[in-house]
Amino acid sequence: MNSKILIIAGSDPSGGAGLQADIKTAQCHGVYSSAIISCLTAQNTQKVTSIHNPPISFLRSQLTTIFEDIKFDAIKIGMLGTRDIIEEVAHNLNKYAKNTPVILDPVIAATSGDLLLKENAIGSLKENLISNSLITTPNIDEAKILSGVEINSLADMKKAAQIIKIFGAKNVLVKGGHLSSLDGKIKSVLLDEKDDFYIITNKRIEVGSIHGTGCTLASAITCNISKGHDVLTSVRLANKFVYRGIKAGIKIGKGSLVLNLK
Ligand code: PLP
Numbered sequence: 001m002n003s004k005i006l007i008i009a010g011s012d013p014s015g016g017a018g019l020q021a022d023i024k025t026a027q028c029h030g031v032y033s034s035a036i037i038s039c040l041t042a043q044n045t046q047k048v049t050s051i052h053n054p055p056i057s058f059l060r061s062q063l064t065t066i067f068e069d070i071k072f073d074a075i076k077i078g079m080l081g082t083r084d085i086i087e088e089v090a091h092n093l094n095k096y097a098k099n100t101p102v103i104l105d106p107v108i109a110a111t112s113g114d115l116l117l118k119e120n121a122i123g124s125l126k127e128n129l130i131s132n133s134l135i136t137t138p139n140i141d142e143a144k145i146l147s148g149v150e151i152n153s154l155a156d157m158k159k160a161a162q163i164i165k166i167f168g169a170k171n172v173l174v175k176g177g178h179l180s181s182l183d184g185k186i187k188s189v190l191l192d193e194k195d196d197f198y199i200i201t202n203k204r205i206e207v208g209s210i211h212g213t214g215c216t217l218a219s220a221i222t223c224n225i226s227k228g229h230d231v232l233t234s235v236r237l238a239n240k241f242v243y244r245g246i247k248a249g250i251k252i253g254k255g256s257l258v259l260n261l262k
Contacts, residue, residue, distance in 0.1 A: 007026070021259070059089075073227075190231075
């Protein structure tokens with residue numbers, strides 16, 4: 001049987017990021033996905049115009065109803081939005097899915113600059129979710145906010161990864177896409193369970209602004225973990241999947257491109 005993942009993420013109705021990108025990614029990997037909506041955004045390829053958080057009691061119903069029925073091979077967590085949502089998700093993971101690997105994309109802001117997590121929720125994210133994750137995958141801005149390290153180099157990325165690991169993540173992947181070019185290349189840093197560093201390097205593709213790379217990467221990693229790959233292999237394969245998606249990126253609206261997932 002195919003492996004099964006659970007996606008807990010925000011909805012992006014443009015389909016480039018969020019839950020919609022996660023489901024497409026799972027489909028491309030031949031992995032079955034269930035999906036719980038944590039919150040809803042109104043957004044297009046240019047901006048986020050509003051965010052709606054369904055009542056916590058409804059989030060709880062989704063989580064309990066799903067967990068009472070289905071056991072997953074891996075769980076991907078994306079945008080959560082508020083402290084209450086984080087705490088509800090964490091409580092149910094503890095109750096029902098303690099031994100299921102969690103891949104956490106600590107979504108704080110969109111590429112457009114719009115804030116996707118309330119500032120007062122960052123402490124809770126560290127304490128309740130980063131602490132229990134198999135892999136946490138911050139981009140440069142998120143790594144700066146989470147670690148307090150100013151990041152301008154590979155050495156800074158490594159330092160930030162070490163600090164984020166102290167919060168309890170078993171592995172930390174600091175994604176380098178938002179850092180201005182290091183020799184025309186994008187370099188991401190993986191700090192693994194044994195405290196070894198791996199540098200994952202890509203040629204930078206000059207496509208301008210592109211939307212949904214973080215969500216897609218984290219869900220591709222989740223699919224690979226669900227199939228039984230180790231962390232380094234899962235990250236490497238996911239990195240190639242996102243690279244191909246960016247290379248074939250498409251313009252669907254007036255703003256940023258979206259990945260073309262195959
Ligand atoms: N919308 C939702 C629901 C998301 O989860 C995310 C990122 O995780 C975004 C938008 C932003 O994606 P990007 O930063 O690629 O624009």
